[in-house]
Amino acid sequence: MLLLYLFLLFTVGPLVELLLLIYVGTQIGWPETIGIVLLTGIIGAALARWQGVKAVLRVQRRIGRGQVPGDELFDGVLILVAGVLLVTPGILTDLLGFALLTPPLRSVIKSMLRRWAKKNIEVRTAQSAQFWSSSSPPPQYRDEIIDAEVVETRVVE
Template sequence: MLLLYLFLLFTVGPLVELILLLYVGSKIGWLATVGIVILTGIIGAALARWQGVKAVMRVQRRIGRGQVPGDELFDGVLILVAGVLLVTPGILTDLTGFALLTPPLRNVIKGVLRRWARKNIEVRTTQTASQFWSSEPTPQYRDEIIDAEVVETRVVD
């Protein structure tokens, strides 16, 4: 099943993008189409960066409180995917990228991903303990400071 998804992603996806670009180019002109693709890439990258920085700050806040940043990590991954899609030339990728940058749609996708993860990912934990014994004495460190001067040298042939 994974092979089918990869096939669709890497063959049908670019083909649909090409058809859309040709269609839009025939309606509004090639220069305008290229301009739109470049402009959406620039705007999208800036938006993804801005939202990505905010997501990282939320993750750090949650970790600082001693909490697991689950939703924040999902947000970060989806924002990263949105950024990649937005800098990829194409109309469908731009629309998908901008959709992923909208928080309401991102929340829906997070819910779908969360349900999929609960269904398909199994969490197992294990504990181990070991002791390390050495017959070597523990190294002793000194607090003294040695004042030295660096002398540069070079080899002369």
């Protein structure tokens, strides 16, 4: 099944893009079509960079608060995918790229991906046995003192 999806992605997708570019080129003219492709690439790359920087700052803020930045990392990945789609020549890739840069549509896509991941991805953990030499006892028998200080920081937004 995966091979079918990859086949469609890498053969049928570019073929559809090419046919769509040829159709648009015959309707509005080739210079205009090339101009649209270049303009959407430039604007899309700038928007993706701007939103990517904002996403990185949100990730840093969450980490600074001691929180896991799961949603922000998801945003960052989708913005990266949008940037790649926008610099790829084509009309469908541009539409999908701009859709991923639109926060409300990105939220819908994130929720769909989250549901898919919960359904299809299973996380397993394993614990391995460690052996210690007679000169160093296992960690639970070490007599170590750990000194710590709690510092409260506030992030001003």
